[in-house]
Amino acid sequence: MNTAESKAHSVKERAGYALNNEFLRNAVKFTTERLRLGKKLASEEHGNWDEWRERGRQIRLHTIAHLDYYLNEFAEQARANGAHVHFAETAEEAVALSLQIAEHKSAKSVVKSKSMVSEELHLNKALDSIGVEAVETDLGEYIIQLADETPSHIIIPAIHKNRYQIAELLSEEAGETLPPDTAIMAGFVRMKLREKFLEADIGMTGCNFAIAETGSMVLFENEGNARMVTTVPKTQITLMGMERIIPSWADLEVMATLLPRSATGQKLTVYMSGISGPKRELDADGPDEMHIIIIDNGRSLQLGDPEFQELLNCIRCGACLNACPVYRHIGGHAYGGTYSGPIGAVLTPALNKNVAEWDDIANASSLCGACYEACPVKIPLHDMLVSLRRRKIEAGRGDKLEAMGMKGFSAIMGNAKRYRSVVSLGKWGQKFVVRNGEIRTRIGPLKGWNSYRVTPSLPKQSFRDRWPEMERDIRRTSGQMEPEIANRLKERLQQQKSRKGEDSHG
Amino acid sequence: MGNHADGGWLSQLEERSRKKQELFMDGIAAKLGRDRVRSAPEHPFRGAPDFWHEFQWPLEEKITQFTANFEAAGGHAVRVSNREEVSRFIRDKALEMSAATILRQREEALDLLELEESLPEAMILSWNEAADTDWRAVAAKADFGVVMADYAAAYTGSITVKSAPHKGRSVSLLPTVLIAVIPVDRMYTRLGEILFQFDQGGREQLPAGIHFISGPSRSADIENDLTIGVHGPGIVYAVLVDSYE
Numbered sequence: 001m002n003t004a005e006s007k008a009h010s011v012k013e014r015a016g017y018a019l020n021n022e023f024l025r026n027a028v029k030f031t032t033e034r035l036r037l038g039k040k041l042a043s044e045e046h047g048n049w050d051e052w053r054e055r056g057r058q059i060r061l062h063t064i065a066h067l068d069y070y071l072n073e074f075a076e077q078a079r080a081n082g083a084h085v086h087f088a089e090t091a092e093e094a095v096a097l098s099l100q101i102a103e104h105k106s107a108k109s110v111v112k113s114k115s116m117v118s119e120e121l122h123l124n125k126a127l128d129s130i131g132v133e134a135v136e137t138d139l140g141e142y143i144i145q146l147a148d149e150t151p152s153h154i155i156i157p158a159i160h161k162n163r164y165q166i167a168e169l170l171s172e173e174a175g176e177t178l179p180p181d182t183a184i185m186a187g188f189v190r191m192k193l194r195e196k197f198l199e200a201d202i203g204m205t206g207c208n209f210a211i212a213e214t215g216s217m218v219l220f221e222n223e224g225n226a227r228m229v230t231t232v233p234k235t236q237i238t239l240m241g242m243e244r245i246i247p248s249w250a251d252l253e254v255m256a257t258l259l260p261r262s263a264t265g266q267k268l269t270v271y272m273s274g275i276s277g278p279k280r281e282l283d284a285d286g287p288d289e290m291h292i293i294i295i296d297n298g299r300s301l302q303l304g305d306p307e308f309q310e311l312l313n314c315i316r317c318g319a320c321l322n323a324c325p326v327y328r329h330i331g332g333h334a335y336g337g338t339y340s341g342p343i344g345a346v347l348t349p350a351l352n353k354n355v356a357e358w359d360d361i362a363n364a365s366s367l368c369g370a371c372y373e374a375c376p377v378k379i380p381l382h383d384m385l386v387s388l389r390r391r392k393i394e395a396g397r398g399d400k401l402e403a404m405g406m407k408g409f410s411a412i413m414g415n416a417k418r419y420r421s422v423v424s425l426g427k428w429g430q431k432f433v434v435r436n437g438e439i440r441t442r443i444g445p446l447k448g449w450n451s452y453r454v455t456p457s458l459p460k461q462s463f464r465d466r467w468p469e470m471e472r473d474i475r476r477t478s479g480q481m482e483p484e485i486a487n488r489l490k491e492r493l494q495q496q497k498s499r500k501g502e503d504s505h506g
Numbered sequence: 507m508g509n510h511a512d513g514g515w516l517s518q519l520e521e522r523s524r525k526k527q528e529l530f531m532d533g534i535a536a537k538l539g540r541d542r543v544r545s546a547p548e549h550p551f552r553g554a555p556d557f558w559h560e561f562q563w564p565l566e567e568k569i570t571q572f573t574a575n576f577e578a579a580g581g582h583a584v585r586v587s588n589r590e591e592v593s594r595f596i597r598d599k600a601l602e603m604s605a606a607t608i609l610r611q612r613e614e615a616l617d618l619l620e621l622e623e624s625l626p627e628a629m630i631l632s633w634n635e636a637a638d639t640d641w642r643a644v645a646a647k648a649d650f651g652v653v654m655a656d657y658a659a660a661y662t663g664s665i666t667v668k669s670a671p672h673k674g675r676s677v678s679l680l681p682t683v684l685i686a687v688i689p690v691d692r693m694y695t696r697l698g699e700i701l702f703q704f705d706q707g708g709r710e711q712l713p714a715g716i717h718f719i720s721g722p723s724r725s726a727d728i729e730n731d732l733t734i735g736v737h738g739p740g741i742v743y744a745v746l747v748d749s750y751e
Contacts, residue, residue: 031730051555058551068534069543075527077709084516087526104515139736140727148566156727163729186725187731193737198646214709224679224723224738231675231715242530248555249705253698256662257554267575268662268697271738272718281716282632282671284641286714296530303537304567 024160028152028331031159031324038265039319039374046261056258057378059251060313063212067303070245075294077215081277083290084405087446094295095126098204098237101291102132105235107201111193113219114138114227115206116154116316117239117295119338120351123204134204135196137225139189146173152332152340154318155263160331193225203229203287208316209242209255210292213248216276217292220259220269230275236287238275242294243312249274255315258376262317281461298351307387308350313377314343320381323374326365342371342381349388363389456465526632557601568660569746572693575663579721580734581742588749592687593619595745599685600625600650609633609645609681610652612672615750621652633674642676650737651681653749655688657700658744662720665744666700669715678719684739686719689750 043049063070075085088094098121102110110132112118124134124145136145140158144151147170151157160167167180172189205226209218217238219226230236246255252274260266278287302308321327322339332340337348345365365371371381535542553559563571574584586592596619600608605628610616612632622630631648634641645651653673657666665686669675678684694700697718704712723738734740 048555048557052559055551055555062547062549062551062729065538067546068531068538069545069547071534072527072531073546079713080709081633084519085527085620086519086523087530089526089530096731100519105701137737138727139725139733143727148565156730158727162730182731183730186736189737191631194646198643214712216709216712222723223725223736225736227675227679227717227733228737231679247549249701250551250698253554253696253701256697261540266579266720267718268664270579270719270724272664272720272722274712274716275714276709276712276716277714279668283669283674284671285645285676286669292667294530300533303534304539311617412750480607 011334011336015330022097023162024331025329027159027162029328031153031156032328035155035264035318036322036374039322040262040265042265042267046267048259050121052254052375053378056254056315057313058375059246059254060315061310063245063247064243064303064309064312067243067245070247071242071294072414073210074210074215074245075211076278078210078217078292079215083215083277083292086293087296088293089296091295092295094293094297095121095123095237097291097293098123098239099126099130101131101237102127105134105201106173107235109133109196109200110134110202110204110237111135111137111197111200111229111233112141112204113206113221113229114141114157115204115239116338117206117241117297118204119151120297121239121295122354130469135193135200136231137193137196137223138221139186139223139225142189142193143169146170150333152337153321154316154332154339154341154343160333174482178290180470197228197232200233202235202237203231203233204237204239205229207238207244207248207292208259209252210240210244211247211249211252211274212245214276216249216250216274219273219275220256220271221263221273222266222270224271227271227273230273230287231285236278236289236290238292240292240294241295242299259315262315262319262374262376265398298353301353302350308384310345310379311347311350311384313379314347315377316343316426317376319376320371320375323370324365325368325370342385343379346381346384346388410499412427535643551665553702554696558696558698561696563660565690565693568693569690572658572660572663572744572746575660576721576744579663580724581663581721582743583694583744583746584598585724585746588747589618589751592745592747593621593624594751596621596650596652596685597624597745599683599743600628603649603683605649605683607631607644607648608650608652609648609677611654611674611677613654615654616652619652632672633677634672641674642680645674645676645680650683650685651677651679652685653678653687655692655744657688658688658693659695659697659700659718660693661696663666664697664718664720667717667719669713669717675717678717679738682735682740683741683743684719685743685745687745687747688751689747693746 032392034437078085085139086097088097110127112134127134136142140156141151143158143161143166147161153159163180163182167185169180170185170188171178173192178185178188205219207217208220211218217240228343246252256272260269278288279289299312302311320343324342327341334345339347342365365385367382369382372378375381531542569585577584584595586595605630608621609631610621610633612635631644653667655665656668658664665688667678722734722740722742723736725733725736
């Protein structure tokens with residue numbers, strides 16, 4: 001993010017910058033398209049995809065519904081493996097624990113593999129403040145660390161950088177001019193980071209899954225840097241969101257089937273590692289000491305909330321980003337939080353418990369349902385976006401137009417005939433174009449209550465120019481709304497009627 | 507810092523952690539609106555969908571599929587009939603690539619390859635054969651790493667290796683080239699057939715590291731341009747051997 005961009009306070013401002021950046025738009029589109037297509041092919045080739053999704057969803061639902069049991073079991077088993085387990089309610093506590101460990105180890109440097117939790121904690125800055133060098137070792141993360149930026153995609157963090165910019169950053173690090181050639185640049189990074197791995201005191205990782213029954217933590221990756229981080233340094237710290245749990249290795253087969261295919265279209269990532277505690281006494285590699293920091297940081301706020309509990313099922317694959325027509329057009333930085341795309345639009349305000357955040361993030365969506373259809377564990381993200389907007393209005397933070405839109409929504413949902421005719425128009429993006437009770441299909445999306453809210457900051461002409469393209473994207477990627485989604489939205493509306501005005505979230 | 511002081515600090519942390527753990531779990535139960543669940547709940551959806559458990563390929567199909575998947579991921583798969591051919595394959599590759607240092611797991615099965623005799627010019631080292639050596643650094647400098655696969659899964663084209671005192675995690679990770687020897691009777695159709703065994707054996711039987719390897723280290727982080735060998739081995743051979751007597 002450049003300075004002007006990072007100073008932009010709202011999604012619409014940041015999206016404005018993103019939309020004006022031709023390279024970024026093309027890069028994001030190209031990458032998401034590649035990943036989306038990869039996922040499509042991989043899931044089709046695997047077959048019975050919906051049965052696998054349903055199984056994945058059931059495993060996640062079951063685990064979260066019994067999270068106290070499974071998390072407790074994980075902690076006990078991990079201790080039995082010889083790991084030190086810690087609990088942190090807040091980001092600050094997790095940071096304090098990490099720093100304490102670093103200080104006790106008199107650490108000079110920490111090598112890190114990609115961890116979204118660590119992004120939540122802003123840990124690199126904290127380590128820096130006590131004089132510990134933190135080195136990101138995932139190639140993309142390393143690049144954006146050199147550029148002092150944040151990830152713009154959950155799977156491909158440096159999606160927004162071109163090879164010339166990357167060559168410039170790496171040349172500065174190398175002290176000589178490197179050509180913008182991928183193989184040469186990657187070769188430099190391999191060599192440079194080898195040194196860092198071998199001299200680092202601490203290795204720090206995230207955690208894709210934690211297996212309750214054996215206290216093991218599982219990492220998926222392609223580069224091998226997570227393996228390096230968990231093999232070479234003497235001390236290892238794993239940062240783990242409290243909801244990462246699955247009960248057994250058998251359940252891992254389902255996650256291993258869903259996650260790589262959904263993220264990149266691979267049958268399995270190049271490496272899948274199950275780490276069960278520090279090195280055994282006679283082993284000659286692996287960490288002598290292993291710490292697992294289990295982090296809440298807003299996650300438990302979703303427990304018991306019927307509209308948002310399923311957020312905890314997320315396996316962080318990024319498929320919803322790649323499927324989202326809005327993400328594809330504005331990129332990750334426009335969302336302004338650690339997580340971007342549809343999952344970020346819901347997760348950021350949910351974790352932050354921050355009503356003000358609802359103001360714009362939840363509006364950066366066309367509610368087309370593509371995110372739900374892409375989700376390997378069937379999280380109803382578009383329902384959640386509607387719920388967020390509703391809560392915002394109930395909290396008195398909505399504007400009049402939007403409130404009217406809500407009424408329009410009720411009007412449609414409350415009348416079967418009107419509802420059907422609206423459904424036949426296509427996706428939610430165009431459906432929610434109700435204004436003063438009428439449906440305006442042509443330019444509605446720009447003006448309705450849920451108008452794709454990044455637009456006002458843009459020159460109107462340019463957005464309108466772009467809308468047909470975006471609309472095509474929506475149609476192409478999502479097809480018709482599934483009856484299941486429509487029914488659930490309807491049910492939700494019924495529930496809303498019976499609990500009007502109440503605001504249980506946050 | 508002395509061990510004693512360190513131990514004191516760790517036990518303090520543990521005491522704090524255990525208290526916090528109770529608060530955490532009580533908090534979760536309260537938010538879920540029920541009492542704490544203290545014994546294993548019935549898990550009706552454990553593992554893959556039922557139909558998947560019946561899925562089995564015959565041996566030849568497993569080998570064909572493994573090979574196709576492994577090569578699609580950028581790895582190389584070769585099939586040989588016996589141990590002598592494995593030995594010859596490794597020797598030929600070492601000569602072809604001028605491998606100066608070969609690090610292998612300290613396994614009896616690999617002793618039998620007699621690489622020391624067939625490659626007199628190369629330095630052949632066995633993992634953790636001497637106590638006063640930094641084996642990670644040795645692995646980082648090795649040209650070849652040679653391992654026996656504990657298992658393989660055809661459906662995903664994956665090799666599984668488990669750590670042990672004589673089997674370093676670094677050997678399959680740090681050298682430039684990885685050669686994994688896979689006796690075909692260790693080949694399964696599905697990942698789940700391997701994972702199932704970790705549940706069966708239980709926690710106490712697990713090594714510190716279990717790694718599934720499905721090709722060379724790769725990244726597409728620079729302009730979606732696929733790069734091989736970013737951190738781990740860029741060249742990976744799976745040597746499938748029919749009979750490793």
